[in-house]
Amino acid sequence: MLQSKLSNFIRKEFPKDEEATNAKVLIRAGFVDKTMAGVYSYLPLGLKVIKNIEAIIREEMDAIGAQEILMPALTPKENWEKTGRWGTFDALFKVIARDKKEYALGATHEEVVVPLAQKTIFSYKDLPFGLYQIQTKFRDEPRAKSGLLRGREFIMKDLYSFHADGDDLDKYYAEAIKAYQKIFKRLELDAILVEASGGTFSKYSHEFQVLADSGEDEIVHCNKCHFAQNREINTAKAGDLCPECKAPLSVSNSVEAGNIFKLNTKYSDPFSLKYRDKDGSEKTVIMGCYGMGISRLFGIIAELFHDARGLMWPKSVSPFNVHLIALSGADENETKKVFLRAEGVYKKLSELGIDVLFDDRSEKTAGEKFAESDLIGIPVRLVVSPKTGTKIEFKKRSEPSAKVVDFSFIKKYLMSN
Amino acid sequence: MLQSKLSNFIRKEFPKDEEATNAKVLIRAGFVDKTMAGVYSYLPLGLKVIKNIEAIIREEMDAIGAQEILMPALTPKENWEKTGRWGTFDALFKVIARDKKEYALGATHEEVVVPLAQKTIFSYKDLPFGLYQIQTKFRDEPRAKSGLLRGREFIMKDLYSFHADGDDLDKYYAEAIKAYQKIFKRLELDAILVEASGGTFSKYSHEFQVLADSGEDEIVHCNKCHFAQNREINTAKAGDLCPECKAPLSVSNSVEAGNIFKLNTKYSDPFSLKYRDKDGSEKTVIMGCYGMGISRLFGIIAELFHDARGLMWPKSVSPFNVHLIALSGADENETKKVFLRAEGVYKKLSELGIDVLFDDRSEKTAGEKFAESDLIGIPVRLVVSPKTGTKIEFKKRSEPSAKVVDFSFIKKYLMSN
Secondary structure (H helix, E strand, O other): OEHHHOOOOOOOOOOOOOOOHHHHHHHHOOOEEEEEOOEEEEOHHHHHHHHHHHHHHHHHHHHOOOEEOEOOOEEEHHHHHHOOOOOOOOOOEEEEOOOOOEEEEOOOOHHHHHHHHOOOOOEHHHOOEEEEEEEEEEOOOOOOOOHHHOOOEEEEEEEEEEEOOHHHHHHHHHHHHHHHHHHHHHOOOOEEEEEEOOOOOOOOEEEEEEEOOOOOEEEEEEOOOOOEEEHHHOOOOOOOEOOOOOOEEEEEEEEEEEEEEEEEOOOOOOOOOEEEOOOOOEEEOEEEEEEEEHHHHHHHHHHHOEEOOEEOOOOOOOOOOEEEEEOOOOOHHHHHHHHHHHHHHHHHHHHOOOOEEEEOOOOOOHHHHHHHHHHHOOOEEEEEOOOOOOOEEEEEOOOOOOEEEOHHHHHHHHHHO | OEHHHOOOOOOOOOOOOOOOHHHHHHHHOOOEEEEEOOEEEEOHHHHHHHHHHHHHHHHHHHHOOOEEOEOOOEEEHHHHHHOOOOOOOOOOEEEEOOOOOEEEEOOOOHHHHHHHHOOOOOEHHHOOEEEEEEEEEEOOOOOOOOHHHOOOEEEEEEEEEEEOOHHHHHHHHHHHHHHHHHHHHHOOOOEEEEEEOOOOOOOOEEEEEEEOOOOOEEEEEEOOOOOEEEHHHOOOOOOOEOOOOOOEEEEEEEEEEEEEEEEEOOOOOOOOOEEEOOOOOEEEOEEEEEEEEHHHHHHHHHHHOEEOOEEOOOOOOOOOOEEEEEOOOOOHHHHHHHHHHHHHHHHHHHHOOOOEEEEOOOOOOHHHHHHHHHHHOOOEEEEEOOOOOOOEEEEEOOOOOOEEEOHHHHHHHHHHO
16 A cells, blocks of 8 residues: 555654553554553554454464354343352453443353354254354453553454363364464464463363563473473472473463363353253253454564564564655656656556555655654565666565665565565 | 354244344344344354455445554543533443443544544644544444344444545545445445435535335435435425425435534544644644444345345345255265265365355255255355256246256356356
């Protein structure tokens, strides 16, 4: 798209009312705006990143046969009373309507998905299946100071699976872990599978933790084997020996990017979610649930992929594939010629299906354009200037130096990366 | 996709707790589930239709250069106090958080988008532009009895435009009307542009009204010229003469599918949304707003496109392009042969990029399969049975009779329609 048609939300300075690095860089670069503590608006560039993350998650959920649905944010009080969470889930936002009835804003959706699943489960033949959604969730967090990492309103993918027995749940759970690992790999995030509290069926639940100094979590993990536990269930110090392989343990700060649970019958019981088995007997449905924070992943990536000059998006989620910049010449005539050449490059790249942000603004200086380009953080920057002649300057955001190349080099690079 | 992998939410009977036709047919056919009055879950088939409607709207919004963003549902009380709507907007859902602060659930987003726009408007050079979002909205409707036509939680597209002067707004407003007309055409809906109350800058606002017996609105319209007004501003009876062309007027029930306003400075004033003009003077930004109910459009289409046997989706929004059905044979051997042939058709169509729902369920009878296919309402039904040999039975959902054709006919039909 033409940058002259993109509203510029870039700021000269970091916002003063944010402590979290992710929020600071995302707001300064014009990806998000803070509406209030823990509540953000996604601006054009930010929404593009969010949609790229969503598309990756959707593909991997669809690949394991999960079916996408969309449940409401307004949920009836009686459902939360049935599971006992109306009075115990502190972070539930509650709403009293004109009819004097009370509702909860969905913070998680077991209370909606279980009665819904009941409408399609009759016999063992209807099992197993998974239902997921990508949706806005609400949690009344008392301290929302981590930017996109802990919102009071946030975007989440939640998957719920339904099974005839524990073995089938185990199989699905293992598949879901693989799908999560594929998602993290595509997002270029190293996520460690960590045991955590909260298990119902099994002793522990599992979290996917991404190492980050600013993370609110602390994990005890072994770099030699797969052993990793959340600090909440393991009090070991760095250097203590791994209980599995006896190598020295590490202790690191991290951010939880996903959390999966074997729920057993925790939520099927209160709603009597049952099925008729082959032998005619009635049995309770076994469940699993699998969460992943989408706006949180957006924040994690911003937290990890930036330098002093701005963001450095992984290719898979970058708002554009390429940032093409046209620089003005010594006079109007020269500027016109340069911009015409840049326009030609823009058209050729667009025809190849490459998503280009084309900085066609004539009122900005080269210095301003380069500074904004670094802030936005698209992986490849191309410059057409009076100096480049028929060639184009090519620079990766992650590397310090540029080189002057032919269009054929750029085409080859972008089509194979 | 394989129908055996699609959870079946189809019901034998219409739900007893719904008055509205759209909700009755959508629930029975397994497209939506009612969570409570005015609040629905979108099931896999329903969400596909919603996404198809969204994609059409997104394309036409992008085509007029509007930029997509996503604003929050939780909005600060002080913004609503600034515009005077905290106490007067009866349908606002209000939330009290743990910090004792009050918030409104977004029923419309002028109160968020204006302070947001302020961050990117400095001079006349930053104007005009449009920001839109596709988002879940909340309104505490006292009577939510029209199914998807009037939800307490619903999906909406809202666009806001920002201008230096009224002439520029007029130009954009005319473009937005054309974009809306393109959207309705693609949805196969006849929407009448109707004058209604609520104008600020101009005398009237404009609504797009779709004729429907069950509509809550009533419009006075001329079938000869373009004259059309909402009953709220015109008390004429059917047969009265059109004030513009003197032809007899019609009076019809209708559903409002879109509503557009020239806001002038109604919302810029309370937030002091100003820009610096060419001559250095400070001026107030002129605004327009353009709403379109996405879940309501879903309901309108269901209301208008169905018969006694079920839904009849327009091609542009149908959850699948084709419903392919394999029928069992006299014995297992014959059934196996038929299903293999059907699988071949499924693969060939999928390779052509055609989105096929393949009824590969062996436990259902032909009668059950046909009844469910009619309920779901995909425009084209293909049947592979012991009787069809190397050919395929082809039937349009909108026509009573089927014919037996070659694959080449089907390919040609689907690729050109």
